[in-house]
Amino acid sequence: MAAKKNARTAKSKAKFKVKSKATAKKVVKLKARKPAAKPANGNALPRPSTKPWGQAGRALEGIRVLDFTHVQSGPTCTQLLAYLGADVIKVERPGVGDVTRGQLRDVKGADSLYFTMLNGSKRSITIDSKHPKGKEILDRLIKQCDVLVENFAPGALDRMGLTFEHINKLNPRMVVASVKGFGPGPYEDCKVYENIAQCAGGSASTTGFREGPPLVTGAQIGDSGTGLHLAFGIACALLQRHRTGRGQKVLAAMQDGVLNLARVKLRDQQRLKHGPLTEYSQYGENVPFGDATPRAGNDSGGGQPGWILKCKGWENDPNSYVYFITQAPVWGAICDLIGKPEWKTDPDYATPPARLPRLRQIFDTIEQWTMTKTKFEVMEICNKVDVPAGPILSMKEIAEEPSLRLNGTVVELDHPTRGRYLTVGSPVKLSDTVPDVRRSPLLGEHTDEVLRKVLGYSEKEIAEIKVSGAIAAPEKPAKAAAA
Secondary structure (H helix, E strand, O other): OHHHHHHHHHHHHHHHHHHHHHHHHHHHHHHHHOOOOOOOOOOOOOOOOOOOOOOOOOOOOOOEEEEEOOOOHHHHHHHHHHHOOOEEEEEEOOOOOOHHHOOOOOOOOOOOHHHHOOOOOOEEEEOOOOOHHHHHHHHHHHHHOOEEEEOOOOOHHHHOOOOHHHHHHHOOOOEEEEEEOOOOOOOOOOOOOHHHHHHHOOOHHHOOOOOOOOOOOOOOOOHHHHHHHHHHHHHHHHHHHHHHOOOOEEEEEHHHHHHHHOHHHHHHHHHHHHOOOOOOHHHHOOOOOOOOOOOOOOOOOOOOOEEEEEOOOOOOOOOOEEEEEOOHHHHHHHHHHOOOHHHHOOOOOOOHHHHHHHHHHHHHHHHHHHOOOOHHHHHHHHHHOOOOEEEOOOHHHHHHOHHHHHOOOEEEEEEOOOEEEEEEOOOOOEOOEOOOOOOOOOOOOOHHHHHHHHOOOOHHHHHHHHHHOOOOOOOOOOOOOOO
16 A cells, blocks of 8 residues: 555656646746846845945946047037046047047147047047948947947938948947937038027027127037037936837937027017016116017026126226126125115115116116125125125136136146146036046047957957058058159
């Protein structure tokens, strides 16, 4: 009996094992179809790093960018990505490179500041995109990179054979980011430069004094501003790729970028339909408004009236001025500072609505006080009583300001051919990322390094590539010997 029972038990166990194996196979198949299980904290993020702040890797570490940009808008974007940890490989034409290497050159034989200040922390590789071997290298780079950034003229990338379809087929995870002058519409094929963007985006029409012509601003809101917008778009696309597993196209049009920065003027255009813009100084001067947002000189553009006022030394220093805002909550403190305590209770000055028609007179009176102080004294005195005021800083003063050096906004770097130079560091500060601000690359400086370490070419293959002319400028024909 015991033997039979044991035999049945053995058979039962055997059957169970077979079923278990079959079941296990089925379970494995089912699991393979399910998305990866999320950690206990409910999302797909890793556990918080235990490394000290600033030592856990930079924000974009592990992201590789193929940089097809030139001049300013695109390089602004890719440089910011490089500062925050991305490996940016700048592709340049052999023997020529980015056109700004030679533009506005101030040191003979050295890359211009125009180039060096927009291409720091990048690697440079030279490739002839028309050469068959050059095209092969580009295709291999596309497979190894996460982002491609370009600011060519409309259609140029397609003519190179690098259509989105081609790129997406080689690397479905790649984000393809572009700067263009205009978005889709009647002007999308037009070439655009900085000042054109400022004009087309609404900035110029609202800048300057109403008696004069439109003015462009010294800030590069068309080029660098759009580059910053593009960097934001790339970061969003990379975050979405983390969820979807696929790349996408990112477009930042310069007209759109300028308009985004000038949005308060579009706000005022709509307000104008309902009556005059009372915070504009022309309202207090009884100058009629037209049907479009006017130029407003140094008006603040917000609900708190402001103006640029002369300070001590203005006769000899073109930047001895301060921006002064008559903020309503500190009106009493302003009255005390400028020696007009009676204005605190005078019905013509006591309230913001009462002051609006008198802004010109009020600022003239404040200016009599600011002219007795330097712009820094005005700022120090005003800030002690919470009155908003700021000095007009010259580029010389900014370059020499110790606090900007200390916080990494202005950085001094060494360059092998130009020597020491100043550049702007990362305008974005992250508490767990130390910006990687390094000098700009020499033309083609990292060609061998990228071919070897990124693309995996052997030394023999690299030698063959060099001989082929795919990464070098074509040799100039030798001059005919004198007869």
